Amino acid sequence: SQQGEEDPQALSIQEGENATMNCSYKTSINNLQWYRQNSGRGLVHLILIRSNEREKHSGRLRVTLDTSKKSSSLLITASRAADTASYFCATVSNTGNQFYFGTGTSLTVIP
Amino acid sequence: DAGVIQSPRHEVTEMGQEVTLRCKPISGHDYLFWYRQTMMRGLELLIYFNNNVPIDDSGMPEDRFSAKMPNASFSTLKIQPSEPRDSAVYFCASHSRVRFGNTIYFGEGSWLTVV
Numbered sequence: 001s002q003q004g005e006e007d008p009q010a011l012s013i014q015e016g017e018n019a020t021m022n023c024s025y026k027t028s029i030n031n032l033q034w035y036r037q038n039s040g041r042g043l044v045h046l047i048l049i050r051s052n053e054r055e056k057h058s059g060r061l062r063v064t065l066d067t068s069k070k071s072s073s074l075l076i077t078a079s080r081a082a083d084t085a086s087y088f089c090a091t092v093s094n095t096g097n098q099f100y101f102g103t104g105t106s107l108t109v110i111p
Numbered sequence: 112d113a114g115v116i117q118s119p120r121h122e123v124t125e126m127g128q129e130v131t132l133r134c135k136p137i138s139g140h141d142y143l144f145w146y147r148q149t150m151m152r153g154l155e156l157l158i159y160f161n162n163n164v165p166i167d168d169s170g171m172p173e174d175r176f177s178a179k180m181p182n183a184s185f186s187t188l189k190i191q192p193s194e195p196r197d198s199a200v201y202f203c204a205s206h207s208r209v210r211f212g213n214t215i216y217f218g219e220g221s222w223l224t225v226v
Contacts, residue, residue: 030213031213033213033214041219041220042115042202042204042217042218042219042220043154043202043204043217044217045214045215045216048213048214088154092213096208096213097142097159097161097166097206097208098156098159098167099144099156099204099206099215100156101146101153101154101156102153102154103153103154104153104154
């Protein structure tokens with residue numbers, strides 16, 4: 001399978017704490033993206049990191065990428081109850097047109 | 112823009128019946144994807160189209176599944192006959208790397224239950 005795998009499968013933290021999710025993948029990539037899915041909704045794009053980048057920031061999000069280990073991490077700082085959702089990494093093929101999603105991490109932020 | 116539009120949002124059908132899921136991609140997007148999401152298997156890519164042409168259907172589970180894209184603004188995913196194990200959320204997504212950057216946009220999904 002070309003799907004990635006997220007770790008942990010589920011994460012529960014208190015509001016204000018940081019949340020870290022990891023993603024491992026198998027194939028070479030053009031870029032890696034993180035998406036969020038609220039319960040009962042479609043996935044929404046959060047952030048993209050290219051294969052030649054090592055770290056990227058967007059607001060409270062920080063993404064790292066280690067292509068030698070074929071892994072990525074998503075850090076959400078100062079979490080809020082509204083961050084409760086499932087988070088997915090997506091690896092994008094070298095053609096840039098195939099998106100393969102991981103199994104997701106379910107994050108619960110307790111107020 | 113209205114985003115990717117899928118219908119129906121929810122469908123309950125009996126085993127053996129034909130199911131047709133519909134998708135309208137974002138205008139100007141030249142790629143369209145069908146995904147299936149289950150607890151056990153996560154989000155699986157079933158098939159994707161470029162300029163209305165199927166490019167990769169290797170994720171389509173069985174011959175009972177078929178997908179078409181007769182024009183740039185409409186696609187269908189059909190299951191005939193349906194089985195209980197087809198119960199899942201089916202997502203349509205669209206993408207235009209050149210015009211809108213390298214992300215894809217999902218619809219809200221079609222929740223299918225086969226009893």
